[in-house]
Amino acid sequence: MALQLFPDTSKSIALEDGTIYAYIFIPPSSPNQPTFLLLHGFPSSSFDWRRVIPLLQEDGYGIIAPDLLGYGDTDKPTEVSAYSMKRMADHLSELLQKENVQQVIGVGHDVGSGLLSYASLAHPSLFEGIVFSSLGYVPPGSFDVDQFNIITEQVLGYPTFGYWKFFDEDDAGRTLDANSDSFVSLFYPQYAEDWKTTMGPIGAAKSWVANAKVTPLPAWLSEDDVQKRNQVFNKGGYTAPLNWYKGVMRKVDEPYAATLATEESKSIGLPALVIVGEHDHICVADFQKPTAETYLRNYRIERLQCGHWIPLEKPAEFVALLKGFSKSSNLA
Template sequence: MRFNQLLTLMAFAFATPSQAQFDRKTLSVSGGYLYSYHFNAPEGDKPTVLLLHGFPSSLYDWRKTIPDLRAAGYGVIAPDLRAAGYGVIAPDLLGFGETSKPEAVEEYVLSKLSAHVAEILEHENLTSVVGVGHDFGAPLLSRFWNYYPQYLSKLAFLAATYRAPIPWDVEAMNNATEAAFGYPIFGYWYFMNETTAPETIIDHHESFSSLIWASVPGMWRTHVCPVGALKNWVETDQIAPKPDYLSDEEYTTHKSIFEKGGYRGPTNLYKAAQRNIDSPNDAMIPAKNVIVNKPVLYVAGGNDDIGRPELAVKAVSDGANSGMVPNAQVKIIEGSYHWIQVQKPKETFETLDAFIKEA
C-alpha cells in the first residue's frame, strides 16, 4: 500500500463521528434518477461491504461503521501494514439524503431499488459484495438477493431479518406480534401510509426526531408501535429526552438532512409495501432465488422494541426448518436499541468483521 493511502485512511479512521467526511460519487440510474453514494475500493483481496440504510436514515447513519471497515487490517489494528481494509459502498437510497426524490409511490418498489443498487455495483465493477441492511434496508437486501443473487457472498441483517417475496399483510403482522409480545410492532405503518404523513412529520419535526432517536426503555412499544400512537405523539408535540449516544451536532445533522429532503420519498417505501405494488414482479422471482444459500447473520439490539431479538432467533429456526435460510446465525448486542450501528459502533463492527472473516 502506498504511504499516502495509509495516511488518508488513518486520518479517516481517527476522525470523530461528526468529523468523518464521506467522499461522494454520483451515478444516473434507470429512470433518470441520480444516486449519491460513498465508495472506496478494497486493498488487496479483501471484500467490499454494501451498506443499505433504513428509515428514517441516510448514508450519514453509517458514519461510525465506514471508518472501522476501512481501517480493518491496517497497522492501527494489526501489526502488518500491508494488510488490506474492506471496501465500502454505501448509497443514499432513493428518496433519501442527496439522492433523487421522485414523488410517485410506484418508484419505491423494491424491484426498482434493487435494480438501482445493481447498476451502482456494476458501474464500480463490483461482482461480489457482503450485503448489510439495517431496518428497511433489510427487506431491500432480501429482494436484492432474490433478483440479483450473483452479487452477494454473504448477507447481514441489522434490526430485521430476511423477508421472502410474499405480499405484505400489516394487519396479520400486527396481530401476530401483539399475540407474542403484548403489543403490535407495526402499528406505525398505518400512519406512514397516510398521504399527509410527510407534512405532519415535518410540521412537528422536533417531536418526531426526539422519539425516533429515543433510548428510554419501552418508549417505542408505547408511542411508536401501537396503531395511532406515533401520529398522536407528533401531533401533540411531545418531546423525548435526547439520547446520550448522539452529540448535539449529530442530532442536528440528522434532522437537517430530512428538513432539506423531506419525508415524501421515505414514507413512500411504506406506501409501496403496504399497497403491494411490487407483487406482480415478486411473483416472477425464480423459486431457487427465494432460498438464501449463502451465510446469513441477524444482528439484534437487546432493547429493540421493533427488531426484537426473539424475532431473529425465530427466523433462524424457521429458516433452518423450512430450508429457506439454512445457514443463519444470530448475534444480540445487549444494551442497544434500534440504531445498533450508531449506538454500539464498536460491537457492530466487531460482529460484522467476525462474520465477514468466517470461512
C-alpha cells in the same frame, strides 16, 4: 447525506433509467479485501453509517454506502410505484456494475434489510455474504400489517407496527416535516422500552408527533448528530422516504413476488449473519429467528445488548461481527 457530509469520499451517478444516486465510495486497500455495501433504514441516510465506516476503513475494507432512493442527495420520486424493492435492487446492481465492483458483502439495517433481501434473491452473484441487522430476512410476498399487529399484540401485549398505519396516510410526510424535533424524539427514544407505548400501538405515533412531544436524546445520540440528520431531511422532507412503507402496504412488488411461487424460490443459500438488539421493541429479536430458519440455508444469529439502532448504539461490536463474518471460511 453523502455529498454534503462526506464530500471527500462521495460521488453521484445517473443510472440507465435516469435515477441519480449519491453514495459514499471507498475502494478497498488491496484486491483481496472485501467491500461492504451498507444499506441504511428509515429515517436515515448514509450518515447513519458514520460510526461504522471509519472502523471498516482502518482495516482496508472497501465501502459503498448509498443514500437510498428518497433520501439525502439521491433522487426523491413522489410516486409510490417508484419504491418497488425489486426496482431498487436492480438499481444497486447497476450501481455496483458502474463502479466495476464484482462482489460485496451486503449489510442492511431496518428496512435496508428488506432491500437486501430482494437484492440477494434477484442478484445473488453480487454477494459473497449478507448481513441483516435489527430486521432480519424479509421474503417477497404480501404483508398484512393489520394481521401482524394482531399477532404481536397477542404475543407481546402490544402491537409493534401500529405506526405503519400513520405512515400510510397521504399527509404523513407533511406532518413529520412540521414537527421534526418531535419525530426525532419518537424515533430515537431516550429509553428503548418507550416504543412499546409510543410507536407500536395504533395511533400512538401520530398522536405523539401531532402533539409535538419532545423528550431528551438517548446517550448515544448528540445534538450535533441531530442537527446533521435534520440537515439531511431539510432537503426533500419525509414524504419520499415514507413511500418505502406505502410501497409495501400497497403491494407494488406483487408482480415480482408472484414469480416466486414456492418457499424454496424465496430461500437464500448465501452465508448470512443476522444481528439483533435484545432491547428492540419493534423489530423484536425473537421474531427474526423463525424467518431465518425457514429461508436462510446458511446463517447464524448474534444478539447485542442494545435497542434498534445497532450501528449507532454499538458500532464497535457491530463492526467486530462484520469483520469476523468477512473472514469466516464459508464465504465465497
